Amino acid sequence: MGVHLLPVPFAIIGIAVYWWARWTNDMTTVMIVQPAITILCIATALLSFKRKRFDRTLTLTVAAGLAIALAGDFLNIDMNDPFVVMRGLVIFVVAYLTYAIGFTAVNGWHRQDLYVGAALLCVYGALMSYLGPYLQEGGMLVPGLVYGLVHPFMVSRAISTFFGDRLSRTQAVLLTAGTLMLYIGDVEFALYAYPRIMPMLFGPVLYAGGQLLVSLAPSYGKEA
Numbered sequence: 001m002g003v004h005l006l007p008v009p010f011a012i013i014g015i016a017v018y019w020w021a022r023w024t025n026d027m028t029t030v031m032i033v034q035p036a037i038t039i040l041c042i043a044t045a046l047l048s049f050k051r052k053r054f055d056r057t058l059t060l061t062v063a064a065g066l067a068i069a070l071a072g073d074f075l076n077i078d079m080n081d082p083f084v085v086m087r088g089l090v091i092f093v094v095a096y097l098t099y100a101i102g103f104t105a106v107n108g109w110h111r112q113d114l115y116v117g118a119a120l121l122c123v124y125g126a127l128m129s130y131l132g133p134y135l136q137e138g139g140m141l142v143p144g145l146v147y148g149l150v151h152p153f154m155v156s157r158a159i160s161t162f163f164g165d166r167l168s169r170t171q172a173v174l175l176t177a178g179t180l181m182l183y184i185g186d187v188e189f190a191l192y193a194y195p196r197i198m199p200m201l202f203g204p205v206l207y208a209g210g211q212l213l214v215s216l217a218p219s220y221g222k223e224a
Helices: 009-023 027-050 057-076 082-107 113-137 142-161 169-193 203-219
Strands: none
Touching: 009 027, 009 203, 027 057, 027 142, 057 082, 057 142, 057 203, 082 142, 082 169, 113 142, 113 169, 142 169
16 A cells, blocks of 8 residues: 555545534534645655655645645534625635636646637536625625635646546546535535535535545656
8 A cells, every 4th residue: 555545544534534423413523634634745745755756746736735734624613604605705716716827837728628618618607607696695796606606616627637648547536536625515515505405415425535635646657
């Protein structure tokens, strides 16, 4: 087993505990487990330096994004508090832009990005058209529009890694799956918090699990 996998079992156990703590509204446990999982993810990313094949820029990008997210994990506990939600939006806009810019620095731009971007813009437009009135009622329209655009941009930059030649297919899969999980988790939260059409079922698992998948990507570089 690669040394980069050592934190993973603890992170998976933490994700299960985190989901249950959110489900039962056990904020004391959330305060401990939420940042602990991200710390394990940072360790997972940094352990890629022990691998024979790794991309320094990708490792530092992922570690930096996770470190910014860690600040949010310490601060964003009660997600029913509008101030906490707003603060979380600001922190995670920075974190997700860090991922997007870093992935682009590693992978560059490709013609296929136009098609991926167009598809994700359609998803963004449909989602914001539905959520817009609810966000406006809650005084969150502009922050929601900005945050809602940053998320699919990050996902598009992860998908773009399939079209370049610097990262491996495994890395592209991990980055794409991880960022998609983050995106879907936040969509679920928005549907829970504003139109209130569904409970928070999988959001904690999607958030923490997405971060874990992203953190694993640096360790699976292309063979020479």
